Amino acid sequence: MNRGMVLMWRLGLGRWADAWPSVAGRILVVEHHGRTSGTRYLTPLNFTPENRSRYCLAAFGTRSDWYRNALASGRVVVWLSDGPWIARVADATDETGARDQIRHVLIDSGFAARVFGLSPNAMTDAEIDAATADYRLVRMDLIDRCDESPADLWWVWLPIAAGAAIGIGAIAYRYRS
Secondary structure (H helix, E strand, O other), rough: OHHHHHHHHHHHOHHHHOOHHHHHHOOEEEEEEOOOOEEEEEEEEEEEOOOOEEEEEOOHHHHHHHHHHHHHHHHEEEEEEEEEEEEEEEOOOOOOOOHHHHHHHHHHHHHHHHHOOOOOOHHHHHHHHHHHHHEEEEEEEEEOOOOOOOOOHHHHHHHHHHHHHHHHHHHHHHHHO
């Protein structure tokens, strides 16, 4: 599913990522680089917005590679439905109000929280704390828009459109004959 989400963004369909947030959740893609390898990675995540910040969860805690990579560099590129942004990254797990932000991220994750057996609207604070004890809350502060488009595969639509046009033309020609 993660590869499919990244492909959607690369095909230029990223604005559809937030089309139905109550069901599919709010989704962004974090572009980060390996701490030692420098390899570029793309990780789709659920998020909740607050002003110029986006909050995400590292569900596997400090073992999450994207989490460790992002904190090591301090900056990432965040693909949002309104385009890519450069963002400063910080661990917000111990900040005031972190539990409320964690709850909001879980709510904004749509069906994803339910897949993990969580019902954030019905859970008490103690249940949220217990269920997310190993999670890390990550705050990404949007700094500036990024010039580079994540839609590097937009050109795929050209042969698809050409093939569709040829197919429709052939059907219309056959129909007229």
